[in-house]
Amino acid sequence: MTCGERTGLGRVGLSNVFYSASGCRLNLVLPTSGRRVPCEQCPLRAMPGFRSFAANELQFISSFKTGELVAETGATLLSEGAHSSHLYTLLSGWAFRYKVLADGRRQILNYMLPGDLIGLQGSIIGEMEHSVEALSTSVLCVFQRDRLSELFRNHPGLGFDITWLAAREERMLDDHLLSLGRRTAMERAAYLLAFLHQRAVSVGLVSDKNLFIPITQQHVADTLGLSIVHTNKTLRKLAERGLIQWLDRSCEVIDVQGLMALAEWEGLPEGGRPLI
Amino acid sequence: MTCGERTGLGRVGLSNVFYSASGCRLNLVLPTSGRRVPCEQCPLRAMPGFRSFAANELQFISSFKTGELVAETGATLLSEGAHSSHLYTLLSGWAFRYKVLADGRRQILNYMLPGDLIGLQGSIIGEMEHSVEALSTSVLCVFQRDRLSELFRNHPGLGFDITWLAAREERMLDDHLLSLGRRTAMERAAYLLAFLHQRAVSVGLVSDKNLFIPITQQHVADTLGLSIVHTNKTLRKLAERGLIQWLDRSCEVIDVQGLMALAEWEGLPEGGRPLI
DNA sequence: CGTGGGGTTGATTGACCTCAACCCCCGTGG
DNA sequence: CCACGGGGGTTGAGGTCAATCAACCCCACG
Numbered sequence: 001m002t003c004g005e006r007t008g009l010g011r012v013g014l015s016n017v018f019y020s021a022s023g024c025r026l027n028l029v030l031p032t033s034g035r036r037v038p039c040e041q042c043p044l045r046a047m048p049g050f051r052s053f054a055a056n057e058l059q060f061i062s063s064f065k066t067g068e069l070v071a072e073t074g075a076t077l078l079s080e081g082a083h084s085s086h087l088y089t090l091l092s093g094w095a096f097r098y099k100v101l102a103d104g105r106r107q108i109l110n111y112m113l114p115g116d117l118i119g120l121q122g123s124i125i126g127e128m129e130h131s132v133e134a135l136s137t138s139v140l141c142v143f144q145r146d147r148l149s150e151l152f153r154n155h156p157g158l159g160f161d162i163t164w165l166a167a168r169e170e171r172m173l174d175d176h177l178l179s180l181g182r183r184t185a186m187e188r189a190a191y192l193l194a195f196l197h198q199r200a201v202s203v204g205l206v207s208d209k210n211l212f213i214p215i216t217q218q219h220v221a222d223t224l225g226l227s228i229v230h231t232n233k234t235l236r237k238l239a240e241r242g243l244i245q246w247l248d249r250s251c252e253v254i255d256v257q258g259l260m261a262l263a264e265w266e267g268l269p270e271g272g273r274p275l276i
Numbered sequence: 277m278t279c280g281e282r283t284g285l286g287r288v289g290l291s292n293v294f295y296s297a298s299g300c301r302l303n304l305v306l307p308t309s310g311r312r313v314p315c316e317q318c319p320l321r322a323m324p325g326f327r328s329f330a331a332n333e334l335q336f337i338s339s340f341k342t343g344e345l346v347a348e349t350g351a352t353l354l355s356e357g358a359h360s361s362h363l364y365t366l367l368s369g370w371a372f373r374y375k376v377l378a379d380g381r382r383q384i385l386n387y388m389l390p391g392d393l394i395g396l397q398g399s400i401i402g403e404m405e406h407s408v409e410a411l412s413t414s415v416l417c418v419f420q421r422d423r424l425s426e427l428f429r430n431h432p433g434l435g436f437d438i439t440w441l442a443a444r445e446e447r448m449l450d451d452h453l454l455s456l457g458r459r460t461a462m463e464r465a466a467y468l469l470a471f472l473h474q475r476a477v478s479v480g481l482v483s484d485k486n487l488f489i490p491i492t493q494q495h496v497a498d499t500l501g502l503s504i505v506h507t508n509k510t511l512r513k514l515a516e517r518g519l520i521q522w523l524d525r526s527c528e529v530i531d532v533q534g535l536m537a538l539a540e541w542e543g544l545p546e547g548g549r550p551l552i
Numbered sequence: 553c554g555t556g557g558g559g560t561t562g563a564t565t566g567a568c569c570t571c572a573a574c575c576c577c578c579g580t581g582g
Numbered sequence: 583c584c585a586c587g588g589g590g591g592t593t594g595a596g597g598t599c600a601a602t603c604a605a606c607c608c609c610a611c612g
Contacts, residue, residue, distance in 0.1 A: 125440065125444065503600070505601075
């Protein structure tokens with residue numbers, strides 16, 4: 001067996017709790033009336049690596065945003081099968097999206113960091129085929145999904161940007177596929193941590209000190225397609241080599257170059273990235 | 277080792293031959309001056325499942341297309357690292373895209389069938405990070421990549437369509453990731469063949485008789501992340517169960533429902549699909 | 553008539569899974 | 583107050599799925 005089916009039924013049961021209500025752990029997703037962050041002064045926009053926007057584009061984005069949402073760690077932001085899902089941008093925090101097989105085997109597909117769109121598939125095609133969960137306390141910008149066609153009509157540059165973001169996601173998934181299909185456990189783990197590190201760097205989460213990635217070994221296992229036991233042993237080896245350090249429920253990356261070399265991964269192309 | 281590194285160096289060497297020239301086996305990619313298929317009478321467009329287009333959209337698409345290209349089996353249509361890559365739509369035939377690690381391990385990322393865009397990532401972001409190869413003799417519509425922004429500007433509906441296609445690709449990659457990460461060899465093989473079958477059905481390649489998928493067991497192995505030996509044994513088991521039949525260098529799907537049940541795969545959502 | 557691609561098969565090896573403990577920590581409630 | 587349970591992490595022993603190695607067949611092709 002390829003494993004991945006939660007060690008006990010505890011976690012699956014927990015998941016069911018998530019779904020059973022309205023598909024959203026409401027007690028953990030707090031809608032904030034009004035906004036705290038005006039798009040024009042969005043701290044993300046100021047970061048290097050993001051492209052600059054014309055005034056009218058910014059104005060539209062600002063009107064496109066209806067408010068903010070705060071989600072606690074573990075909150076389900078979107079769930080598989082929901083028909084009319086929302087469209088968000090992650091403003092701060094970490095999240096991930098995943099799919100599960102009927103018997104509980106879970107596969108994490110990708111991670112979201114500040115600036116990433118959440119729910120685009122659902123907004124464009126109609127139905128969500130994956131779920132999204134917050135890895136840390138997160139703030140989301142909420143958009144009016146039904147104005148997407150207006151966005152494409154009146155702001156072609158922004159329409160292009162959304163395609164750009166979709167193409168970028170596709171590229172990340174390509175890398176993940178290569179990893180799952182053709183890398184060893186050790187290489188996969190090294191790739192994943194280097195990948196998350198680079199993404200965090202690109203949105204300024206690293207600064208001078210090292211980065212702490214807020215994931216558990218269960219997340220790593222479900223991303224790499226490994227059992228949790230083997231994941232533990234693999235991470236331990238990476239730690240012994242001085243590449244990472246594992247803390248309570250987070251991972252500190254110590255030597256990114258070493259990780260990238262081990263995985264023979266080149267890194268993502270950077271810069272010129274849009275922000276809706 | 278997760279394997280995948282061609283059994284000998286023969287295949288890697290062969291690949292090098294592909295790249296060494298101009299990144300394209302020119303003798304196998306024949307540019308056809310002028311077009312044979314006017315967009316307005318494109319046989320694909322007539323198929324159910326494709327959305328209908330306004331006259332002015334069709335007119336633009338027609339002018340966006342500069343000609344056709346014929347590629348023989350094995351021809352490299354696009355190659356990794358190329359900076360100014362082309363944008364195509366596959367008009368007929370099969371193709372696949374893939375990545376390779378430095379030591380030759382190859383991972384097939386997805387397959388292209390008639391109606392699929394080829395080279396979108398490269399056209400949007402700039403650089404290709406994967407290669408594309410024809411699985412059968414294929415005909416491609418060639419587009420003027422540098423008029424993409426004009427497309428978004430003057431035909432927002434088409435811009436939305438391109439995003440739609442990107443989101444659809446993303447969804448397929450999600451499914452592949454789930455497969456590689458969490459399904460057994462048997463389930464993976466069943467999923468892949470059911471997937472290819474369904475895609476072929478959706479573009480009318482099946483009609484009344486059964487479908488023959490033009491792939492070798494090496495392709496299956498490189499898609500599923502398995503060794504070729506184990507792939508052979510797995511396909512043999514599927515054949516013994518009466519789900520498929522393996523022919524010389526193609527696979528006949530006999531019982532799609534059986535394959536889908538084995539992989540517990542629901543199928544892709546259908547219909548309303550655009551065609552650029 | 554050799555060579556190379558595609559496919560097939562058995563024997564052996566090994567990477568990774570499963571099972572089963574056990575630790576620490578923290579929140580809950582008797 | 584302490585017992586209990588659950589999440590996260592760790593470790594060893596044994597089992598299995600899939601990789602590797604090594605043949606061999608068929609056929610097209612030069």
